[in-house]
Amino acid sequence: MDGAADRLAPVLRPVRAGNGFEEALEQILQVVRLGLVPQGERLPAERELAERLQISRVTLREVLKVLQDEDLVESRRGRYGGTFVRVRTAGPGEAGPQRRIERIDVEDTLRFREVLESGAAGLCASHGLTDEQGTRLRDALAATRDAPLTDYRRCDTMLHLTLAELSGSPSLAAQYAAVRASVNELLDRIPLLVRNLEHSQTQHGVLVEAVLDGDADGAREVAREHCGGTAALLRGFLTGPAG
Template sequence: MARQVTSTSLTQAVADHLRMRIHRGDVSPGERLPAERELAEQLGVARISLREAIRQLREDGYVEVRRGSTGGTYVTELRRPAEAWRARMREQAGEIDDIVDFRIALETQTATLAAHRRSEATLAPVQESLGALRDVIGRTAFRQADSRFHVALARAARNDRLTDAVETARGELFSPRDLLPFREPVEETLRDHQAIFEAVRDGDAGLAAEAMRAHLERARRQLRAIVFGTDHDTDGDPEWSSA
């Protein structure tokens, strides 16, 4: 029997979607969400459902509503939801490893398919993301360039379900990097991304999968450092290779 869709479940779905976008870094701390009418149209929902979803996000500390000439709904500094996420990861033993294991299975297969199905048209956005990473200034640009790479690679695999799954899995690993001490490892991340891209471009599916696995295993260690305070570098900051 099909489950009935209620206004409550729709509101929750909208709130979860916006929360996922914030987790992935699509919208960063301090950034303004689109105006209510525009955002409701983008999501294809009634404004009342969007309003309720925004209320939920406000209560959870994700957004704040500002008044005045520059008013609107803005993403907060995420300190409260970040700490709530870290506490949940600490309490749920093995959760981080489960999510990273899933991402490895997902994205190594994505890299494999991309190597088999690549074309000039699908590789162009992947290569453009490398250029964006080389030119980043600031953490927001760094996060966005990293996200562009993984999504573009998933699209190069030419499987819409894989692309959706990659985006969802990235959203589950809420690592609020703007709040935590770390050195932006542009060179290390660029090296990883470049190795994956070259293997895909050359049609070497095995090497592409191996490079992606190494990239995500590095991310596993770094996420554990953020959540549990282990595997820090010598200056006390977690080593970071964005993933």
């Protein structure tokens, strides 16, 4: 293992199957922002990165495409080509393409969201939904599937608010509405990634089916995994190094 690989060892690790794209993106963002690969230098080869993260080359290329779109890396062809960290000049008060916010603020919001979402999903599944409530949940899911990109976040929010409301706890629903507003403020600071939305839609479908099937444990687990994917993206784009 060469020196560059040694530098990346504390950050790059196999991702979990459920959120491979999001977690891989989070880790490579951290590599770039921590300066583990200095500006102007080349990232490890695609084959090595894919092996270390245990993702497919296709997924890795999608991750690298996002980083290129955000002007964090650039691709060069030829014998000495590869993916290189761009040399950037941050303006006053900036830290890269997105203004950095405090890690503690992000973590608090994301942890509270996960508790509320998994709790709401478990409650809905355990006490069961009426036919009318089940139809409302299915309709909210269908709206996210049919939504254009410009309206996706609103429909996504409505799906999760519906789940919180159907939990039967007005206090939980009120708290979720508040934390969701904070989550949306964070999401507005990062790019809308089609790959992530497709993955989210798959998880939405599994979550709704678990709720309707009365599988409380399954519903809670899918909700946690779903929140984890969003959390990985937000940490990667918005927070600085820990410590």
